[in-house]
Structure formats: structure tokens, C-alpha cells
Amino acid sequence: MDRLSAELSDFGSGVRSHVRVVAAPAVIAGNLAEDLGAFLEASPSVGISTDERTSPEVVQAVREGAAEVGILWGAVDLSNFEVEPYRRDHLCLSLRPEHALARRETVRFEEVIDQLSIVVAPGGMLDTMLRREATRLSRTLSYRMEVSSLDVAMRFVAAGLGTAVLPREGALGHSKETFPGVRAIVRRLG
Numbered sequence: 204m205d206r207l208s209a210e211l212s213d214f215g216s217g218v219r220s221h222v223r224v225v226a227a228p229a230v231i232a233g234n235l236a237e238d239l240g241a242f243l244e245a246s247p248s249v250g251i252s253t254d255e256r257t258s259p260e261v262v263q264a265v266r267e268g269a270a271e272v273g274i275l276w277g278a279v280d281l282s283n284f285e286v287e288p289y290r291r292d293h294l295c296l297s298l299r300p301e302h303a304l305a306r307r308e309t310v311r312f313e314e315v316i317d318q319l320s321i322v323v324a325p326g327g328m329l330d331t332m333l334r335r336e337a338t339r340l341s342r343t344l345s346y347r348m349e350v351s352s353l354d355v356a357m358r359f360v361a362a363g364l365g366t367a368v369l370p371r372e373g374a375l376g377h378s379k380e381t382f383p384g385v386r387a388i389v390r391r392l393g
Contacts, residue, residue, distance in 0.1 A: 230274045
């Protein structure tokens with residue numbers, strides 16, 4: 204966001220402009236809204252439009268000129284792009300408070316492999332990373348439910364349909380804002 208602000212600072216002198224930002228669902232579920240809000244406050248003459256896309260679609264949109272900025276969470280080919288880190292995500296286990304692990308401060312991934320039942324964006328970066336880690340531990344992941352977004356995953360966890368590994372920042376934001384009073388909680392994976 205600092206780089207975006209620096210590149211667009213000349214628009215702050217009265218030039219009206221519009222920036223298209225495409226971002227992966229995990230990014231949008233995280234702190235993107237707050238970061239864009241801070242940017243717009245500092246640059247009131249700039250307009251922003253956002254679109255949620257998968258990480259490969261983010262890269263494609265920027266490559267084709269459909270967006271000026273792409274923010275993604277995933278391992279995709281970024282050759283011929285100038286890349287800057289945006290934020291760091293931390294993973295957590297999302298579960299209901301009555302779950303046996305709910306009282307623990309940390310949980311190791313190998314302790315929950317057999318209990319994970321909800322996956323967000325099957326075949327996406329998070330799913331791929333979790334499957335790779337399970338394979339490294341000579342284990343296999345087998346989900347009962349596949350969902351398309353963090354919001355849906357949190358709703359399913361809250362409804363008692365299972366547990367999920369999610370980006371902590373996005374899950375905490377959803378549990379506080381989107382789901383007031385929802386009984387889904389998160390625990391950091393150790």
C-alpha cells in the first residue's frame with residue numbers, strides 16, 4: 204500500500220484517477236478494507252474499484268491490463284511482474300467452543316489432520332499447502348465439505364459442520380464483524 208500511495212501521490216494534486224484492484228479472497232477477508240480506507244483518506248481524489256478473484260485470475264487481470272494492482276495469496280507464476288510483499292498471514296484452526304481443542308492456546312497441525320472437515324477453495328493455495336504438509340507427515344487430508352470462501356467456511360464451522368484451517372487475520376475479522384455472537388472460535392496452529 205505504501206508503494207501504491209507513492210506511485211499515485213501525483214494524483215493527490217487534484218488529478219482525478221481511478222485504480223482497479225483485484226485481490227484473492229483471503230486478502231479481501233483480511234485487512235484490505237482498512238488499508239484501502241487509509242489510502243483513500245490520504246488520497247481523496249483517487250477512486251478505487253475492487254474485485255475478488257482467485258490468485259491465478261489476479262495475475263491474469265494484471266497481465267491483461269484489467270487491473271493496475273493485484274494482491275494475491277498463492278504460489279503462481281509471477282515472472283515478468285514487479286512483486287512486493289503485502290502482509291503476512293498466520294494460520295489457525297477454526298472450531299466451536301465446545302470442541303476438545305478449544306481451550307488450548309496452540310494446536311499442532313499433525314494433531315488435527317484427521318479432524319479437518321472443511322476446505323476453502325479446493326485446489327487453491329491453502330489447500331495445496333495443507334496437503335503438502337500432510338504428505339510430508341505421511342498423512343492424507345480428506346475433507347467432508349468444500350466451500351468457496353472464508354465467509355462460508357466460518358458459517359459452516361459456526362453451524363457445527365466441522366473444523367477448518369483458515370488465515371487467522373481473516374477468520375478473526377469474520378468472527379468479530381460478520382458473525383456477531385457466533386460461537387466459532389480460532390486457535391493458532393503451532
